[in-house]
Amino acid sequence: MVSIKYKLACVVWELTLGCNLKCLHCGSTAGGRRAEELSTREALDLCADLKKSGCLGVALMGGEPLLRKDFFEIASRVRELGMELSVITNGTIHSEEIFENLKKLKPRAVAVSLDAADPALHDKIRGAAGAFEKSNAFINRCLKEGLPVSVITTVHKLNIGELARLRDFLKGRGIAWQVQTAGGEGGRFSKEFLLDPEEFYSVGLFVEACRREYGPEELPVIGAHDLGYNSRLLKNVSLYEKWEGCQAGVSVAGVRSDGGVMGCLAINDEKFLEGNVRRKSFYEIWNSPDSFHFTRNFKKDQAGIICSACSHVETCKGGCNEMSLMKTGAPHNDPYCFCRLEKEIFRDELKNPLKNISLKISGLAGGEAFRKLGRMFSGNRGDKP
Numbered sequence: 001m002v003s004i005k006y007k008l009a010c011v012v013w014e015l016t017l018g019c020n021l022k023c024l025h026c027g028s029t030a031g032g033r034r035a036e037e038l039s040t041r042e043a044l045d046l047c048a049d050l051k052k053s054g055c056l057g058v059a060l061m062g063g064e065p066l067l068r069k070d071f072f073e074i075a076s077r078v079r080e081l082g083m084e085l086s087v088i089t090n091g092t093i094h095s096e097e098i099f100e101n102l103k104k105l106k107p108r109a110v111a112v113s114l115d116a117a118d119p120a121l122h123d124k125i126r127g128a129a130g131a132f133e134k135s136n137a138f139i140n141r142c143l144k145e146g147l148p149v150s151v152i153t154t155v156h157k158l159n160i161g162e163l164a165r166l167r168d169f170l171k172g173r174g175i176a177w178q179v180q181t182a183g184g185e186g187g188r189f190s191k192e193f194l195l196d197p198e199e200f201y202s203v204g205l206f207v208e209a210c211r212r213e214y215g216p217e218e219l220p221v222i223g224a225h226d227l228g229y230n231s232r233l234l235k236n237v238s239l240y241e242k243w244e245g246c247q248a249g250v251s252v253a254g255v256r257s258d259g260g261v262m263g264c265l266a267i268n269d270e271k272f273l274e275g276n277v278r279r280k281s282f283y284e285i286w287n288s289p290d291s292f293h294f295t296r297n298f299k300k301d302q303a304g305i306i307c308s309a310c311s312h313v314e315t316c317k318g319g320c321n322e323m324s325l326m327k328t329g330a331p332h333n334d335p336y337c338f339c340r341l342e343k344e345i346f347r348d349e350l351k352n353p354l355k356n357i358s359l360k361i362s363g364l365a366g367g368e369a370f371r372k373l374g375r376m377f378s379g380n381r382g383d384k385p
């Protein structure tokens, strides 16, 4: 029976950890394959098991998922079973066959990573000469073929200065743009490149400014779901109107290429492995009362010192657990939520009731703008909802 309490909206599936690039910020330090990645047979069985678990959509990522020879066999099975498909790729692997097959799959999104408009900087971050040229050609070909192409930009100190150039590079081209921030889990990434609090907040400000200046038709841009939230000022960053807390194990799950199941692959910590599909089916793991304790059974008294006294804690549950773990070593204690950052950054203004007035002036995007943006990020880019 499909879980009534926890409806599985999306599974992010790392098809392989193998990758042809060596991105500095890669949270899972992809390059070589994991030992004992799932075989084609096991992957196809998992597709059926995800469907049985009520999964609505699957995002295939890596490593670089297109390196798997059976990529289209697995992706086709996802679609045959009636689940939505998103493909997250570095965009450096091209062939006529790839574009033909992608078109047949009618994916919800084909997301390509682009970290700078400056080719040399993108190549430096991605660890491969010529990566920008290939990824840009991939994006252009997707546009030509009418595929719903997105760009994902991962921001850190090396490329925060590129955001405005990327905006100018992408706007007006029908490309949905997701801006996210780098975590510190990867083995190639020096923590000195992580954004400091003001820089992190400025990424939210940048997205907000873009959303106020450009309509969703000209520049459909969102911050990642865990960028900020509970802000008093910024109402146009994410694709939801209210942050409902970390969804790891609540409405989303991740599957590693060796069959390991986690609430969220970004956490990248073995302690948060809930099981392996080789030993227990995904269906059993998802429906077990013993799974995903950290989010499903959250109690207010589990919140860390940053969050325990916050008025949002009951619904927010201490924010993004990946960020919380990375910064504080414990879940439910995210120091980078916009609620807290604003208290720090605008401490003086918040004390002053006159200045405080200006903090309340925040232009809401409004329902129609949200709906239009939602269409750009759902593969349905026509005028009709």
Ligand code: SF4
Residues within 6 Å of the ligand: 229, 230, 306, 307, 308, 310, 311, 312, 313, 316, 317, 318, 319, 320, 332, 333, 334, 335, 337, 338, 339, 340
């Ligand atoms: S302080 Fe913690 S509970 Fe409050 S909004 Fe931020 S992350 Fe959420």
Ligand code: SF4
Residues within 6 Å of the ligand: 225, 226, 245, 246, 247, 248, 252, 263, 264, 265, 266, 267, 319, 320, 321, 322, 323
């Ligand atoms: S840990 Fe953070 S990135 Fe992962 S699902 Fe939760 S909020 Fe999202």
